[in-house]
Amino acid sequence: MKYSALPLIAAAGLALSACASLAPYGAQTGAGGQGYAEQRIESNRFRVTYSGVGNSGPVADYALLRAAELTTAEGYDWFEVTQSWTDGRPDSAGGLRPSLGVGYGSSRSSGRYGGYSASGVGVGVGLNFSGPSPTSTTLEVVMGSGGKPDRPNVYEARGVQDALRR
Numbered sequence: 001m002k003y004s005a006l007p008l009i010a011a012a013g014l015a016l017s018a019c020a021s022l023a024p025y026g027a028q029t030g031a032g033g034q035g036y037a038e039q040r041i042e043s044n045r046f047r048v049t050y051s052g053v054g055n056s057g058p059v060a061d062y063a064l065l066r067a068a069e070l071t072t073a074e075g076y077d078w079f080e081v082t083q084s085w086t087d088g089r090p091d092s093a094g095g096l097r098p099s100l101g102v103g104y105g106s107s108r109s110s111g112r113y114g115g116y117s118a119s120g121v122g123v124g125v126g127l128n129f130s131g132p133s134p135t136s137t138t139l140e141v142v143m144g145s146g147g148k149p150d151r152p153n154v155y156e157a158r159g160v161q162d163a164l165r166r
Contacts, residue, residue, distance in 0.1 A: 021132060022052045025062055036066040044143045046070060054132035056086050061164050063137040068160035076143035081153040088135025 028035030028051060039047045048070065050063035064081075071079045148156050 022054045022058055025065065036062065038066065038070060041140070044074070044076065045141070046143070047138060047140050049136055049138040051134065051136040053134055056088055056135045056137065059088075059135050060086065060137040063139050064155070064160055065164040067139055067141045068155065068157040068164070071141070071143045071157035072161070074143060075145070076157065077145050078148040078154055078156050079141040079143045080149070080151065081139050081141055081155070083140040085138045086135070087138075088133060 023034040026035050028037045032051075034052050036048065036050045038049070041047055046067070048063055048067045050059050050066060052059040052062065067079050067081070071077070148154055
């Protein structure tokens with residue numbers, strides 16, 4: 001009886017990718033862990049970092065959510081992102097990523113006892129079982145009260161919380 005290794009390989013890849021995933025939203029509990037952390041720079045200026053695992057999109061959303069929560073907790077209405085940084089690989093989601101390679105080669109030789117000619121084509125299939133990698137987003141924000149300024153990186157804090165907590 002002949003068994004295919006492909007289902008076993010796929011199951012192993014899924015198990016590896018499930019080992020590391022974005023933790024539920026919350027405060028960072030230890031150095032190198034997932035979650036948010038903030039640092040006050042001035043009375044109305046903070047640096048907010050969200051560290052996670054996987055795609056950078058949800059991690060960036062969590063950083064915005066924490067900035068919005070901090071804004072309302074400090075008694076402000078809106079915040080402006082003055083700087084932002086994202087650390088991590090672009091393909092940080094990980095998972096099972098197949099690849100295919102094709103090659104061609106030829107050789108010709110002649111010698112004292114005769115010659116030969118050879119050519120060949122090779123096809124290879126590779127599977128990458130890497131799991132999600134760490135990623136983080138850091139935002140430097142300035143908070144304000146009253147009417148929200150009409151600039152592209154200014155957010156209404158309660159609106160952000162409503163949109164990202166769904």
